[in-house]
Amino acid sequence: MIDKFNNKSNVLETILNLLDCHVYWKNKQGQYLWCNKKFARVLGLKNENAIIGKTDYDLFASELAEEVVTLDKTILNKGIEHQIEEIGFDSKNRKAIYLSIKTPLKDELGKINGLIGISINITDRKQAEIAKQEFLMNMAHDLRTPLSGIIGLSNIQSKEGTNFQDRQYGQWTHDAGNQLLELLNSVLEVS
Numbered sequence: 001m002i003d004k005f006n007n008k009s010n011v012l013e014t015i016l017n018l019l020d021c022h023v024y025w026k027n028k029q030g031q032y033l034w035c036n037k038k039f040a041r042v043l044g045l046k047n048e049n050a051i052i053g054k055t056d057y058d059l060f061a062s063e064l065a066e067e068v069v070t071l072d073k074t075i076l077n078k079g080i081e082h083q084i085e086e087i088g089f090d091s092k093n094r095k096a097i098y099l100s101i102k103t104p105l106k107d108e109l110g111k112i113n114g115l116i117g118i119s120i121n122i123t124d125r126k127q128a129e130i131a132k133q134e135f136l137m138n139m140a141h142d143l144r145t146p147l148s149g150i151i152g153l154s155n156i157q158s159k160e161g162t163n164f165q166d167r168q169y170g171q172w173t174h175d176a177g178n179q180l181l182e183l184l185n186s187v188l189e190v191s
Contacts, residue, residue, distance in 0.1 A: 016036045017036045017037045017038070017048075019036065019038070019118075020038070020120075021038065021118055021119060021120040021121070022035065022036065022038055022039035022042065022098070022117075022118065022119040022120075023035065023036040023038075023039065023116075023117070023118050024036070024039055024051070024116070024117050024119075025105060025114055025115065025116040025117070026072065026114050026115055026117075027113065027114045028076055028112065028113060028114055029055075030055045030056065030069060030072060031052075031053050031054065031055055032051040032052060032053070032054050032055070033052060033114065034048065034051070034052070035048050035051045036048065039051075039119075041091055042088075042089065042090065042091050043059055055069075056068045056069055056072075057069075060088075064087070064088070067086070068086070071084060071102070072102065072115060075102050075103070075104055075115050076104060076112055076114075076115060079104050079106075079112055080103075080104070081101065081102065081103040081104075082101075082102050082103075083099070083100070083101045083102075084099075084100055084102075085097055085098070085099055085100075085122070086098045086100050086119070088119070090121060090123070096121050096123045097121070097122050097123045097126050098119040098120060098121055098122065099119070099120045099122045100117055100118070100119040100120075101117065101118050101119075102115050102116070102117040102118075103115065103116055103117075136188060139188075140184070140188050143184055144181070144184065147177055147180060147181055147184070148181075150173065150177045151174055151177040151178060151181065154170045154171075154173035154174035154177060155170070155174045156170070157169065157170025157173070157174075158170030158171040158173075158174050
């Protein structure tokens with residue numbers, strides 16, 4: 001039992017299979033050399049070893065595969081890490097958004113011999129961001145519309161009120177409405 005834990009590759013593989021993301025690596029020709037269980041499951045493979053030797057064209061629709069291959073070639077040619085949001089599918093074959101981080105794999109001499117990637121499903125986070133933006137837009141409209149009416153009517157009252165006190169109340173209401181509108185705009189800009 002102790003020998004099993006002393007084998008670093010077994011420990012590393014166990015850790016990578018526990019992660020709640022897709023982990024994979026490929027050689028310079030774009031052939032997969034390994035993936036974790038989660039990625040194999042999403043691809044509908046029997047196990048992680050079933051991916052060995054496959055390319056993105058074997059696993060994805062041609063348009064998606066072409067995008068992935070183009071990005072991978074850039075990473076391999078430039079030798080730099082890249083982060084991108086990609087469209088893919090989840091384990092239930094629903095469209096999903098992934099944050100993918102890919103980096104070149106180099107040997108001891110610094111020669112690039114492949115790449116490693118990690119892709120995290122961020123669909124829920126993206127949907128929450130969209131919902132937040134829609135809420136803020138609706139709130140802005142729902143607050144600005146009546147506030148604009150109050151500012152407009154109070155402006156008329158400040159100029160055409162029947163007595164000084166009515167005009168003064170109109171002016172105060174108008175000033176307070178403008179301050180509130182400026183505050184609302186500032187809050188929405190920050191959000």
